[in-house]
Every structure is written in C-alpha cells, then in structure tokens.
Amino acid sequence: MASTPLPDHMQPTYVDEILQPLESRISELLDEFCPANEGTERLNDVKKLVVNYTVLQILTQTFDPNLCVTPRPEDLAHAEAWVENYCRDSSINSGGEPPQNLGFAGDGKEFYSTLTHILADIVPALNSQALSSRYYGFVTGGVHPVAQAADNVVTALDQNVQVHMPSTHSISTVVEHHALSMLRSLLDLDGFHGKTFTTGATASNIMGLACGREAVISARLPEYAKKSGGVGEVGLLAACMAAGVKEVQVLTSKGHSSLYKAASVVGLGRAAVKDLGFADAPWVLDLKAVERELKREDVANIIVVSAGEVNTGQFGTTGETMKELRQLADRYKAWVHVDGAFGIFARALPKTERFAKLFERTAGLELADSIAADGHKLLNVPYDNGIFFCSSPEVMSHVFQNPNAAYLAPVASMSRSGTTTEIHSPLHVGLENSRRFRALPVYALLVHLGRDKMGEMLARMVDLARRIAAFIRDSDKYDLLPDETAGIECTHIIVLFRAKNPDLNEVLVGKINETRRMYVSPTKWNGENAVRIAVGSWRVDVEEDLAAVKLVLNSL
Secondary structure, X not given: OOOOOOOHHHOHHHHHHHHHHHHHHHHHHHHHHOOHHHOHHHHHHHHHHHHHHHHHHHHHHOOOHHHOOOOOHHHHHHHHHHHHOOOOOOOOOOOOOOOOOOOOOOOOOOHHHHHHHHHHHHHHHOOOOOOOOOEOOOOOOOOOHHHHHHHHHHHHHOOOOOOOOOOOOOOHHHHHHHHHHHHHHHOOOXXXXXXXXXXXXXXXXXXXXXXXXXXXXHOOOOXXXXXXXXXXXXXXXXXXXXXOOOEEEEEEOOOOHHHHHHHHHOOOOHHHEEEOEOOOOOOOEOHHHHHHHHOOOOEEEEEEEEXXXXXXXXXXXXXXXXXHHHHHHHHHOOEEEEEOOOHHHHHHOOOOHHHHHHHHHHOOHHHOOEEEEEOOOOOOOOOOOEEEEEOOHXXXXXXXXXXXXXXXXXXXXXXXXXXXXXXXXXXXXXXXXXXXXXXXXXXXXXXXXXXXXXHHHHHHHHHHHHHHHHHHHHOOOEEEEOOOOOOHHHOOOEEEEEEOOXXXXXXXXXXXXXXXXXXXXXXXXXXXXXXXEEOOOOOOOHHHHHHHHHHHHHHO
C-alpha cells in the first residue's frame, strides 16, 4: 500500500515535538508541587493523564473539522492496514508499509509510541461528528466542551455507579440523582420519580417495554396470583397464563427500529409491534385504531408514542390526543411509553411563539408511564448516554432488582440541607450492574448552561433546520418531504428531501458526502431514495452552516 500524506498536526515528528518537551515540563511541575511520598508510579500516572488531555486539546483545536467532516478513503485504508497488521517493531513508523505479521504483539509498545500510532494512523480515519456542526448523519449530537472535560474526569477516576453508599463510598449516585432531577425539571416531567441513565434510547426502550410488560400483565392477575409476583418473578409464560393473557401487543406509529429490537429482547417478539399510523400521515397515531386493538379479549397492550419520528422528525400525538390516549390506557389497563430519543427536547426550547407548533406536539407527554431519551443526541454529551423516566419506581424495581442482596437495599440519604431523599441503588432500577459515571457530563452541562442557555443551544439547531427546509422547499432542484405544503414551523431538527432529477436522486447521498464538507444519511420515503439532514450539534452557526449547505447542494 502506498504511503499517504497526513496533515501536519498528525505527523509523528510533529507529535513527538509536542510530547517530548511536554513530558519534561510536566515532570518538572510534578516534582515541584507534588509531595515526594507520592512515589514515582503515582507521578507517572498523573503525567500520562495530563499528556492525554493535552494531546486531545491539540487534536481538536489545531484544524477546522468543517473542512474534513469525514475521512479520506485513503486514510481509512491506511488505518485498516495498520490495525489488522499490528506492529511488533518497537518503533511505529507511520506512513510506511505495515508489517505482514498477524496476531497480537507479545512485547507491547511504549506509551508515547502507542499514542503516536493512534494520532498518526487511527485518528485521520475517524469522522468529525463531535467536532463539526455539519455532521448531519444518524441524529448525532456533538460534545460540548464542559461535557468533554467532565467525561475526562469520568475516565480518570472510573467510578462504578451501581450502589448508593454516599457517606462511605462515592458521591456518584447523589450526582446521578440530581442530574436526572435537573433533566426532569428541564423537560417539565416532574411526575416521573423513577429515573436512571442507560447506554442510549435503545436500552431505554427495552426498559420501557419491560416495565410495560410487567404492569399490563400484573394488572390482569387475580388477587391470589399477585402474591407470587408478576413477570419479573415468575416469568412471562407463567404470568400470562395466570392472568389469562394470550398476547401482548405494542401499538405505535412509524416506530423506530429499536422498538422492534426491544420487543424481541423482552420476549414479545418483533411481530407484536403493530403500526397504527394514518395513511397520509404515518407518524400520527390513529386513536380509533388503537382503541379497536385495546378492546380485544385476552390481549394486553403497550402503546408507544413516537415523539420525533426518525425520518421526518414529526410527532405522533398532540396535547389533546395524549389526554385521550391516557384515558384509553386507563380504561383498558394499557401502558403508555414515549420514544422521545431527540424529540422530547423540544419541550426545553425557549417559550416563544416561533416554537408554538412544537410545544403543541410535545404537550401531554408527561401523561405517559415511561419515557426514553438520548443524552448523546441533542443534549451534546459523549456517547454512550441514554435516559429513562418512569412514573412508577416500584415497577422498575420489580423488573430490575437484584434479589437476595440486602446490603444493596435503597438508602435514605440525608443531605446537608436536612432533606431526606431515598435514592435507589442504580443496579436495582436499570439493566446494568456495572455502570459508567454517565451522569457527570450531564450534570456539568446543566450546571454550566442553565435552563436559558440550554434553550438557546437547542433553538439554534431548530433555526438551522428550518432555514435549510425553507431553502429546499424553494429550490428548483429538490423536493421537501414528506409534504412541501407543510408549514416550516412544524420542523424540529430533521429535514427530509430528494432531488427532482431521478438520476441525481439515485446518487445524491454519495455526491453530498464526497464533498466531505457535510455528511448526510440515506433513507427511503414512499419507496424512493431520500436524504435526511439531522441537526444536532451545539456548534451550530446558523448563517455559516446554512451557507455551506447551500453551496454543496447548489453545486450538484
């Protein structure tokens, strides 16, 4: 494979020129300010942490990611060759031919040599989704600087946030509790007392269906059978037999693919998911169709509201339909779950008239039983970060508790202000027993920005999406989807479109992404190829980014 020129800041010699004097200066400072009894090993650990953080800052500040949102094909091929053929030589000479010896090298690499290899060989083959405001693929957020700094602390101190023991062990569970409480307040979801962080909305959707399954089957158990417990205790088959339930359905409209995965994981099956949207607006939940399904004998139901359909960004309900849906759910003992991965954050936009349509479509979501959201999307904290809210902590505990471990029981924690708050050990109310300190970047972001600046950040995303949608609507080259007559004020952060020219439309995604000035996702709408732009970065500059999008689309 021919050698590939690298940007100057990624050349091994450039990296070495930075690292070597940096290492010497850090050693001098540590010798001066750290007690001698800390020991050499401790000093080396601290030195490596500082070097890691400094290199990260150099990497993210010394080039313009909007000039290279995605890597060059030759950079991808170069990195793949080096990764597949791990070098046994003690010096990694980036840019040359990788050795052809497969397998894991037994002698390992020196610290800075390894770091040079990562920076020079692997980094050029990574995309700039966290660094560029013009990465519009897959509904992906960026990483806010304060969240990045907090995440460095998370990695350095590596807390396992599983057991609540604040007086003797770690403050991490208290931080998590308050980070989730601030998020709950930001989204006006004060009735949700069950809450936890997850790996993402997929895990949160699994939790939503698991809690829904527990609740709808337990609600049908005869009194004598309730003593034995629900699904979490006796299993799905035994609980369904005792409750007289022959089928558990998931009723939704244009549900995300992760919903089907969740149905499979919790034992309901992908075929249990029924799409009940309208023909002309498939993302909107048809309540008459929902009620017909709820009336079926011996069938229990979980209703999933799409709060931000993934292709269009549109919403499945309004405030009025949510009220009606809540009444139906109560009447027929159904569970209402909201998949609000990114759409739920429309509730945190500034309370101004220009967002009135979005407030109308996200009103009433507080009437649900559970809600899934992503932190690593519009919240702009690092992967992986998901959020789950539930109106019933008891249901969460029934599903996710670890039995026969009294020492892991919930603890009533007395704060310095004198307030007593019961904080459950996270391993009893979520999927994982071993958990990263995902709360800290969220806590840092909310403390740093506050409600108003958080709203302003989200508003910039919406403003850019609407400006792009208006440009496409008025263009003679593109069609705005799903309906050009729809008001721009209904746009949240997703813009769906296609080229009017069928030949261009077939290759449109590839042509856009080949420019490397922006990145978009392919999708289908009504059986035809379409392009999806998802705006999600805190870095958005409405005027500059709009000009860049126009430049790319007008050039094709």
